[in-house]
Amino acid sequence: MRDLDRALADIANIRSHLAAGTLFRGFGAAVMAVTGILALATAGAQTIWPAALAGDALTMLVGWVVTALIAAVLIVAEMLARSRRHHGGLADAMIWNAIHQFLPAGIAGGAVGLVLARFAPDSLWMLPGLWQVLVALGIFASLRTMPPLIALVGAWYFVAGIAVMIVAATSDGLSPWLMGLPFAVGQFLMAAVLHFASGEHHVEKQ
Numbered sequence: 001m002r003d004l005d006r007a008l009a010d011i012a013n014i015r016s017h018l019a020a021g022t023l024f025r026g027f028g029a030a031v032m033a034v035t036g037i038l039a040l041a042t043a044g045a046q047t048i049w050p051a052a053l054a055g056d057a058l059t060m061l062v063g064w065v066v067t068a069l070i071a072a073v074l075i076v077a078e079m080l081a082r083s084r085r086h087h088g089g090l091a092d093a094m095i096w097n098a099i100h101q102f103l104p105a106g107i108a109g110g111a112v113g114l115v116l117a118r119f120a121p122d123s124l125w126m127l128p129g130l131w132q133v134l135v136a137l138g139i140f141a142s143l144r145t146m147p148p149l150i151a152l153v154g155a156w157y158f159v160a161g162i163a164v165m166i167v168a169a170t171s172d173g174l175s176p177w178l179m180g181l182p183f184a185v186g187q188f189l190m191a192a193v194l195h196f197a198s199g200e201h202h203v204e205k206q
Contacts, residue, residue: 036188046063105137
């Protein structure tokens, strides 16, 4: 039994190492583009109905948390389906590896949001920029298993996050577009990178 357990552990380690060095194809361009449209729709809705959807910073940011959860569900659902199709027996290891890379940034974003909402609500203006910087860190953490050009998406989110914090600090209020525009551009850019990296544009031309 010990030899069998050792063999199974060795196989699991091999799968993990293969997953860490294999290009992850679980993210699809179409769903990324849809999440960009979702960001624009949320910012537009908060602009049209500010009293109901953006009466204060906390209400506005809660709306963005809901939007982020919807986007995450869409991305994860496609990730599961695409990973099974493209990675076969490595699918589980690839999925876990992708989640493991983004999870710290996601947990940090949630924790910072809760702390500011509970103990420093006057500082909630920082959250949009901080969230964008954390998305950038999550993307940079995944560079080993993503197309090289994905670094441009990480750079966009980092620069946008810093710029948003500067604008939010010097403006009178928190605008929905400080979340909507950077995330929409970032998701559309990611969709473009994934589309060209997958070779789907070559298929469409044939």
